[in-house]
Amino acid sequence: AAGVIQSPRHLIKEKRETATLKCYPIPRHDTVYWYQQGPGQDPQFLISFYEKMQSDKGSIPDRFSAQQFSDYHSELNMSSLELGDSALYFCASSLEGGSSYEQYFGPGTRLTVT
Amino acid sequence: AQKVTQAQTEISVVEKEDVTLDCVYETRDTTYYLFWYKQPPSGELVFLIRRNSFDEQNEISGRYSWNFQKSTSSFNFTITASQVVDSAVYFCALSEVAQGAQKLVFGQGTRLTINP
Numbered sequence: 096a097a098g099v100i101q102s103p104r105h106l107i108k109e110k111r112e113t114a115t116l117k118c119y120p121i122p123r124h125d126t127v128y129w130y131q132q133g134p135g136q137d138p139q140f141l142i143s144f145y146e147k148m149q150s151d152k153g154s155i156p157d158r159f160s161a162q163q164f165s166d167y168h169s170e171l172n173m174s175s176l177e178l179g180d181s182a183l184y185f186c187a188s189s190l191e192g193g194s195s196y197e198q199y200f201g202p203g204t205r206l207t208v209t
Numbered sequence: 210a211q212k213v214t215q216a217q218t219e220i221s222v223v224e225k226e227d228v229t230l231d232c233v234y235e236t237r238d239t240t241y242y243l244f245w246y247k248q249p250p251s252g253e254l255v256f257l258i259r260r261n262s263f264d265e266q267n268e269i270s271g272r273y274s275w276n277f278q279k280s281t282s283s284f285n286f287t288i289t290a291s292q293v294v295d296s297a298v299y300f301c302a303l304s305e306v307a308q309g310a311q312k313l314v315f316g317q318g319t320r321l322t323i324n325p
Contacts, residue, residue, distance in 0.1 A: 128312060183252055203253060
C-alpha cells in the first residue's frame with residue numbers, strides 16, 4: 096500500500112539559509128500534519144492542514160510557513176535557519192479530517208543546519 | 210491541557226525478559242485516543258496500537274500487550290519474552306477528538322535496550 100512520502104530524506108543547510116520540505120500524503124487523505132523531533136526529544140506538533148486550509152497550529156516559529164496544495168501535498172518552508180532547527184521533521188496524513196484518528200507517518204526528513 | 214508522561218527514560222533488560230513501559234496521560238476530554246509508536250534507530254515512527262477512551266479492553270498482539278486503565282489514566286505496554294529487535298525508543302501519544310484534524314501529543318519516550 097502507498098505510504099506517506101517525504102522529500103528530501105536528508106538535507107544539510109547552513110545558518111541563515113532557507114529550506115523547503117515536501118510531503119506527499121497517502122492518496123485520498125485530506126489532512127496533513129507536520130511534527131519536529133529534536134535530538135533525544137519527542138515529536139512536537141507544528142501545524143496541520145485539512146482540505147487545504149490550516150486547521151491547527153502548534154509551536155511553529157514565525158520563520159516557518161507551510162501550505163497544502165490542490166493535490167493535497169504539503170510543503171514546509173523554513174527561512175533564516177538556525178542551528179536549533181536541526182531535527183527530524185515528520186509529516187503524517189489522515190483521512191476525513193482526522194476522524195479516523197489514525198495518522199500515518201512518513202519516514203521523516205533529517206535536517207542538519209551547520 | 211493534554212499531557213503524556215512516560216516516567217521511564219531508559220530501560221535495559223536481558224533478552225527473553227518481560228518488560229513493561231508505563232504511560233500516564235492527562236486530558237479534560239471524555240473522548241480521546243491513545244497510541245503507542247516505536248522508533249527504531251533508523252528513525253521512522255512505527256504505529257503499534259490505537260485505543261479509544263471508551264474501549265478499556267486489554268489487547269494482545271503476539272508478544273505485545275496493552276493495559277488501558279481509565280481510572281488511573283494509564284496505558285501501559287508490555288513486551289513478553291523480549292528480543293534484541295525490540296530495542297528502540299517507544300512513544301505513547303494522546304489525541305483528543307475535535308472537529309477537523311487532531312494533533313498528537315507525545316510523551317518523552319522510553320529508550321528500551323534489550324541485551325543478548
